[in-house]
Amino acid sequence: KKDVGYAGMKDRMAVTRQWFSLPTVKVVARVFSSLERSGVRVLEVTRHTNKLRVGHLKGNRFRIVVRDVVPDALERAWAKLEVLTAQGMPNYYHGQRWGRDAQNVKQGVELLRKGKKGRASPYKARLLVSAVSAGLFNEYLDWRIDQGWFVEALKGDIAKKRETGGLFIVEDADVETRRLRAGEIDITGPIYGSKLWMAQGVPGEREEELLKEVGLTLESFRPFKSPGTRRPLRVMPQDVEVEQEGANLIFSFFLSAGSYATVLLEELMGP
Known part of the structure; x- marks a missing residue:
């Protein structure tokens, strides 16, 4: 299992196509024979210098x-x-992360409050912590939409350049709102973690409030090696x-x- 690479998970209820990477010709031949028996079809085979890893896809x-x-x-x-074509789609995480009755989020908050003392298995801990981060991001996105700021840049926002992926702090809200609506940049929201670059001004205040509302700080994520990142509010x-x-x-x-x-x-x- 460790030798098989893939860029992401697919819906188990769907008919899907995706790339996998395998390390040697012998392994490929062995895998092919087992795949054919399971009803999976191999559509194409090619060589590459690197192993596929999660996130290696556009x-x-x-x-x-x-x-x-x-x-x-x-x-x-x-x-x-x-x-949607004009202003973009809200880049929500979907509820499949939350678990039944949002139990993953509730358990994740408890785990983050306890730190190592309440630690689950590494896999389970990652699942629960990511559910909390996703849930808080969705709450932040809800707030932006409710305030009428979905396609509006605010002073202190952290924006992302479409062309290069570079992040920067919004200083002039009017200028960056025009760039946002022209499709040059996107405003980002928080995926909380110990090293998250927090927004400033009004957006930053809301990011801090969301953490306080669930009794967490950025340091709560450190024991779980979750550094945090920024996610575009729209796609x-x-x-x-x-x-x-x-x-x-x-x-x-x-x-x-x-x-x-x-x-x-x-x-x-x-x-």
Whole structure:
């Protein structure tokens, strides 16, 4: 298992295609024979100098069928798609991380408060801590949308340049709002960790409040080697197509790595 590389996990309920890396020709031959017996098809084989690791991908292409839709679903989806194309899709984490009744988040907060004393297995700890970080990010994104600041830059925000990925502090909110709406930059939200670069001003105050509300600090994440990072508040879906076949809608699109197809579907199919 340690020798097999992959860039990310796929939905276990879907028919998926993805790349795997294997270390030697002998291992490849052995794996091929077992895959054929399990019903997996090998579509292409090529050589590469490096092992694939989680995160080594630009994004994912999706083709999703939504069955038995209401009569005007296609028109409503296209109307919402126009808005998403203009301002982007909220880059929420999806609820599959939370566990049943959000137990992963609740247990994760308890684990972070206790530190090493309450430590679970390494895998379980990573799962729980990431659920907390994702949940807090979603709360921050909710707050931005509720305040009308989804496509608005604020002084003290940490923005990300689309072209280079570089991060910087927003000094002139009017200038950076124009760049945001032109697609040159994105505003980021917090994925909490011990080394997180926190925003300043009003955005920074909200980031601090969210931690205090659950009784945590950035240091709470240190025992779990979770450094933190910044995540764009929006994502721009690409190559979106929607077509109708009888009572079904078929959605095809591309999302950058870490963004959720279920979130896009909820945006397009929701009330």
